[in-house]
Amino acid sequence: MQDVGVISVVPSTSPQSASASDLIDHLRSEVIPRAERGRSRKVHVGGPTRATTTSPPY
Numbered sequence: 001m002q003d004v005g006v007i008s009v010v011p012s013t014s015p016q017s018a019s020a021s022d023l024i025d026h027l028r029s030e031v032i033p034r035a036e037r038g039r040s041r042k043v044h045v046g047g048p049t050r051a052t053t054t055s056p057p058y
Contacts, residue, residue: 011023027045
């Protein structure tokens with residue numbers, strides 16, 4: 001059995017804005033790697049902001 005957690009992060013701007021894209025980049029480059037480091041957990045990013053970025057899925 002595995003535990004599952006969901007965290008919702010909603011940008012204060014539109015999903016297509018540069019700020020929302022910057023948020024996704026920050027999550028991918030700083031926050032997610034630290035959350036996964038040394039653990040068996042996997043973090044995934046989804047939603048409309050993620051769908052509008054050109055970065056690969058995380």
